[in-house]
Amino acid sequence: MGAPYQFIGSGYYTSDTTAQNIALSDRPDYFSVEDRTLWGAANTAVAAMKSWWRRDMASGSYLQIGQISAAAASNYMYGAQGTSGGFTFIDQTNPPVFAKVAVTGVNGTTGVVLTGTTTGLAVGDWVRLINIVGAQELSGPIAYQITAVSAGVSFTLGYFATAASAGFSVSNGTTGYYQKVYPGFMYPSKQYVIGITQAVQAKVYFPRKNDFTVGELVDFQIPSSYGMTQLNNLTAAPPYPQNGSGNKPGAARVLVVTNSATESSIVIDYNTTGFTAFAQPVSASFASGHSPATCFPAGSGVVPYNGSATIPQSPPGTNLVDSFDNRAQYVMNLGTSVVGANNSVMYWEAYRGDYFNGITNA
Amino acid sequence: MSVSIATLPPQIQQRYNAKLLSTPEHNLIHQLFATPVELPDNQGFIDRQSRYDRLDLFEVPLDDAQNNPPPQQLNRVDVDCRVRVYATYIVLTRQVTITNEDPVLNSAAARLGQSLRETQDALQRDNLESSASIINCVGGTNGDIPTEMSISDVDDVFTVLQNNSGEYITNIVEADLKFGTSPIGDAYGCMLTTRMIPVLYNMSGFVKKFQYPNISQTLSTEIGGANNVRFFVSEQGSVTPNASLLGNDIANCFVAAKEAYKVVWQAGGKARFIYLPPGYNNDPCMLRHTAGCSFYQGQCITNDLWIQNLRSTGI
Numbered sequence: 259m260g261a262p263y264q265f266i267g268s269g270y271y272t273s274d275t276t277a278q279n280i281a282l283s284d285r286p287d288y289f290s291v292e293d294r295t296l297w298g299a300a301n302t303a304v305a306a307m308k309s310w311w312r313r314d315m316a317s318g319s320y321l322q323i324g325q326i327s328a329a330a331a332s333n334y335m336y337g338a339q340g341t342s343g344g345f346t347f348i349d350q351t352n353p354p355v356f357a358k359v360a361v362t363g364v365n366g367t368t369g370v371v372l373t374g375t376t377t378g379l380a381v382g383d384w385v386r387l388i389n390i391v392g393a394q395e396l397s398g399p400i401a402y403q404i405t406a407v408s409a410g411v412s413f414t415l416g417y418f419a420t421a422a423s424a425g426f427s428v429s430n431g432t433t434g435y436y437q438k439v440y441p442g443f444m445y446p447s448k449q450y451v452i453g454i455t456q457a458v459q460a461k462v463y464f465p466r467k468n469d470f471t472v473g474e475l476v477d478f479q480i481p482s483s484y485g486m487t488q489l490n491n492l493t494a495a496p497p498y499p500q501n502g503s504g505n506k507p508g509a510a511r512v513l514v515v516t517n518s519a520t521e522s523s524i525v526i527d528y529n530t531t532g533f534t535a536f537a538q539p540v541s542a543s544f545a546s547g548h549s550p551a552t553c554f555p556a557g558s559g560v561v562p563y564n565g566s567a568t569i570p571q572s573p574p575g576t577n578l579v580d581s582f583d584n585r586a587q588y589v590m591n592l593g594t595s596v597v598g599a600n601n602s603v604m605y606w607e608a609y610r611g612d613y614f615n616g617i618t619n620a
Numbered sequence: 621m622s623v624s625i626a627t628l629p630p631q632i633q634q635r636y637n638a639k640l641l642s643t644p645e646h647n648l649i650h651q652l653f654a655t656p657v658e659l660p661d662n663q664g665f666i667d668r669q670s671r672y673d674r675l676d677l678f679e680v681p682l683d684d685a686q687n688n689p690p691p692q693q694l695n696r697v698d699v700d701c702r703v704r705v706y707a708t709y710i711v712l713t714r715q716v717t718i719t720n721e722d723p724v725l726n727s728a729a730a731r732l733g734q735s736l737r738e739t740q741d742a743l744q745r746d747n748l749e750s751s752a753s754i755i756n757c758v759g760g761t762n763g764d765i766p767t768e769m770s771i772s773d774v775d776d777v778f779t780v781l782q783n784n785s786g787e788y789i790t791n792i793v794e795a796d797l798k799f800g801t802s803p804i805g806d807a808y809g810c811m812l813t814t815r816m817i818p819v820l821y822n823m824s825g826f827v828k829k830f831q832y833p834n835i836s837q838t839l840s841t842e843i844g845g846a847n848n849v850r851f852f853v854s855e856q857g858s859v860t861p862n863a864s865l866l867g868n869d870i871a872n873c874f875v876a877a878k879e880a881y882k883v884v885w886q887a888g889g890k891a892r893f894i895y896l897p898p899g900y901n902n903d904p905c906m907l908r909h910t911a912g913c914s915f916y917q918g919q920c921i922t923n924d925l926w927i928q929n930l931r932s933t934g935i
Contacts, residue, residue, distance in 0.1 A: 351746070355861050388867035397865040398765060399754075399931075437862055444750035475697060477924050479753040493697070493925050494674075494784055508673045508695050509924075545765060545865065547758030549931075554753045556924045557697040558668070581666050581700035582751070582920030584743060 266608040270294075273598035277380040282588040286608040287313040289345055289590050295602040296325070298334065303327035307335070309596035311345035313611075317354065318378060320344025320596050342377055343595030350586040353440035364390050364431035369402075369419035371436060372412045378438065379407050380594060384466060385415075385436045393431035395544040400450040401441045403466035405520055416520035418452060421463035426453030428538045443586035445469055448554035451478070454486055454536040458529050459513060462553055464522040468515065470555075473577035475509040476526065477556035483539035484551045486530065493556050505529055509556035524553075555580070636721060645734055647841040647854035649811045650744040650874070653789055655882040655922065659703055667701045667884045667918060701884050701920035706739060708732070709912030714898045717909060725911060729893055732913040736891055740917055742856055744883060747919040748811075748874045749858045754929040755780065765865035768934025769816070769873065771825040771846055777875045777930045778848045781808055784925035786877025790850060796833035803833060804845040812873035813857025815935035819871075820844060820851060849875060864933045873930040880926035881919070889916025 266284045290310035296302055302325065309322040322338040348354070356378070363372035364387065371387070379385070384401040405416025422428070441447065446469055453463035470476060478489040492509045505528050514525035539548055558580050590608065598604040625633070659667045673695040682689060710728055717724055755777055760767025767773075788806040795803040804827060820826050820843065828844040829835060841852045851873075858872035893913050898906035921927055 351742075358862060358867055386863060388862065389865060394765075394865060399860065399863045399870070435867060437867070442746065442750035444747045447750040448753060477753070479755075491784060491925055493923065506695070507676075507693070508697060547756070547765060547767065549754060549756040549758075549766075552753050554924055555751055555921070557671075558700045578666060578700065581702040582747065582918065583702040584704050584746075584919075 264610045266610050268605065268607045270603055270605045273600060273602045273604050275594065275597060275600050277382065277594055278592040278597050280590045280592065280606055280608075282590055282608055284608075284610050285349070285588055286347065286590065287611040288609040289347075289606065291592060291596060291598070291604050291606040293598050293602045294605050296599055298325075300329050301327050304599050304602075305338070306596050306598050309344065315345075316341060317346045318342045318344050318593065320593075322596065340595050343593035345596060346591040346593065348440065348589045348591060350440065350443040350589060356438040358388055358435040358437040361387070361390065361431070361434045361436050364393055364396060364434070366393055366396075366428035366430045367419070367422045369405075369415035369417075369422065370412050371415065373436065374410060376407050376409055376411070376413055378593075379404060379413055381405060381407060384439050384441055385413075386439050387431075388435040388437060390431035390434035392541055393429050394541040395428055395538045396431060397434065397544075398550060400452075400465055400550060401439055403522070415465065417463075417467070417522045418465050420521040420523075421453035421465070424453055424455065424461075424463060426463065426536065426538060429541055431541075441466070443584065445583045445585045446471075446474065446555040446580060448552050451480070451484075451536075451551040451553050452538070454480075454489070454530065456530050456533060456535055458531060459525050460489075460510075460528050460530040461523050461525050464524075464553070467517045467522050468524065470512050470515055470524050471577060471580045472512055472515055473558070474512045474555065474580040475557035476512060476524070476553050477509045478551070478553050479549070480536070480551045481539075481549045483543055483548045484536055485534040486536040488533040489528070489530070492528075555582070638722065640722075640727065643731065643734065644855075646738050646741070646856045647814075647852075648737055648741040649841050649852040649854040649857070650741045650748065651883055652811065652839070652841075652852060653809045653876045653878070653880065654744060654919070655879050657701075657882050657884045659884050659886050659916075659918075661886065661888040665703045665886075667703065668698050669701075669882075669922065670696050670698045671923070672696050699920060699922050701882065701918040703884055703886050703889075703916050703918035705889065705914065705916050706736075706743075707912060707914035708735065709894070709910050712909045712911070714907055714909065725895070725909065728911045729895075732893060732911060733891075736913045736915060738856065740883075740891075740915065741854070743917060744881070744919045745811075745856065745858050747921070748881065748927065748929065749860070749872050751921050751924075752874060752927045752929040753924060754872075754931055757930060757932040760932075760934065762934055763866075764868055764933045766870065766931045766933055768819050769823060769930070769932040771823055773930060773932070774823075774825075774846045774849050777928050778808065780928055781875065781877050781926065784877075786880070786926040788848075789876065789878055790837075793832050793834055793837075793845075798833055801831050801833040802827045804850065805848045807845060807848050807850040808875050808877050810849050810851045810873050810875045810930070811857065812851060812853055813859050813871050813935065814853045814855050815857070815859065815869075816851075816871045816873065816932065817843060817853060819932060819934045820846075859935065860931075866933075868933045869935055871932045871935050873932055875928045875930050877926035880923055881921045884918035884920075886916035889914070891915045
């Protein structure tokens with residue numbers, strides 16, 4: 259209790275040069291990360307040998323010690339600092355609100371968003387699109403996940419592009435805005451639907467990684483402008499649906515979950531072959547007044563038998579990981595300026611100031 | 621030297637008024653319609669409740685041979701809810717408590733209690749915001765998507781809940797022979813941000829609470845009703861910044877039917893105030909008090925059809 263800093267925790271990761279999120283149990287006042295692999299290595303230039311952040315520093319900034327390429331140890335180190343690409347602390351229950359940034363084009367097939375400003379964006383970040391002229395169906399609440407960034411030129415919404423290539427593309431947009439956001443932390447969360455196949459076991463595409471689990475039950479709200487309204491309110495679906503598809507009663511069960519680098523989808527045990535095709539509404543139609551299509555949790559299901567997506571486990575398995583849950587964390591985001599060189603083992607430490615001032619003005 | 625009030629020492633000029641000023645406290649609305657469930661101790665941390673789905677109607681008569689009809693399949697849905705632990709505390713030096721005339725620890729207890737209850741409420745709010753299905757308001761005229769809420773949007777969400785067999789939260793407030801009053805129908809409950817008050821007051825068909833024929837069965841957080849929805853407001857109601865088509869803030873207005881969502885409390889982990897006097901927690905010189913609070917809570921949607929997030933701009 260008398261120490262100047264309380265030690266919150268430490269750990270390490272192997273850098274792949276992309277941004278890292280470090281989960282913490284507390285708000286840090288001091289956070290540092292250092293390269294144990296290349297520290298002091300001869301003839302090796304490393305920018306982020308050791309980087310740190312203190313509470314009074316701006317979000318995204320950093321102080322840093324780098325290393326020049328030199329054979330003599332006495333010439334190795336130098337000091338540096340930056341205002342972006344550094345440390346960003348995120349309380350997921352109260353995430354920061356970012357400014358909106360102008361967009362000069364959105365490709366409705368490839369998911370490439372043209373913008374002159376990509377500062378602070380990294381692979382894995384989420385953005386909303388605002389007032390995308392010509393493709394308003396992309397605008398609004400949907401949080402798209404970024405799969406590639408071309409600095410100062412564009413970023414790519416790869417999950418959207420995968421759905422588009424499966425037949426759910428939209429028109430190209432011309433102007434508008436993007437805004438970086440953090441999605442909610444309560445689990446399981448609803449997902450915005452950007453494509454549903456017509457298949458014996460339908461595949462549902464999402465614009466960002468989803469957190470559904472195999473065995474979980476899901477339901478849908480598909481506005482008429484998207485077509486496949488037969489999937490609406492499955493929880494209340496009668497035992498023998500009138501659509502003749504032979505589907506079981508109640509909500510759909512998740513059979514397969516995909517969360518790859520560019521695809522976010524689930525396969526459900528619901529036959530949609532006879533349903534109206536799913537299609538994104540056209541821009542003008544959406545702007546005239548529509549709700550987005552959503553998929554949301556409807557209950558915990560039986561875990562299918564391992565190796566088969568259709569045969570239930572016998573005796574039935576229980577899926578506990580789909581429980582409604584609060585998964586909020588304190589997170590320190592390490593940007594690309596501090597995350598470390600490729601394949602370097604990076605050690606981090608977090609500290610918090612002691613609590614001498616329990617109340618102010620006392 | 622003349623003596624004036626300007627030369628009086630500050631201790632003489634000032635009196636410390638022991639009557640404390642009020643601290644702003646948020647309305648707690650998001651648990652209003654939650655079904656409370658107690659998870660007994662020593663029985664895990666995930667509460668599972670189940671629901672058996674409806675069976676089909678059987679309107680086809682048996683034939684003359686009196687053969688048995690085909691059986692129906694009874695389907696059960698499980699809903700799991702994980703309970704988590706929440707805690708916070710403050711530290712006061714003994715120097716503060718023995719030199720300060722104000723009973724600081726009493727205030728600390730009050731503020732901890734407020735923080736605890738507002739946290740419980742916010743957890744439920746975040747759960748509804750994250751998991752409930754959404755309907756955009758489209759009946760307004762502000763040109764955004766969603767638009768500001770209109771009476772047609774209220775009727776739309778009412779229809780959705782009726783189509784889904786959602787039960788009302790409150791019964792009708794019958795008409796009475798009082799000037800300026802209007803009856804309120806059987807109603808679902810809507811939880812929303814105070815920022816929506818101007819939108820509601822501008823909405824055709826909205827009946828302010830003081831226009832109810834009878835306000836004996838209302839809460840202070842209730843602001844009025846429209847057709848079959850009654851509205852309850854809170855400063856910490858759900859708002860998603862910049863999430864409309866045009867980038868404006870969106871109010872997430874949760875419209876609930878009965879038994880749509882629940883809150884789970886651990887039997888041995890209910891709201892608790894914890895005071896430790898100086899000498900605890902590696903405090904050998906007895907310099908610090910701590911005052912803390914904790915609770916165990918889980919929250920979940922129990923029937924996705926009976927809770928809708930009616931999203932509105934105009935705030």
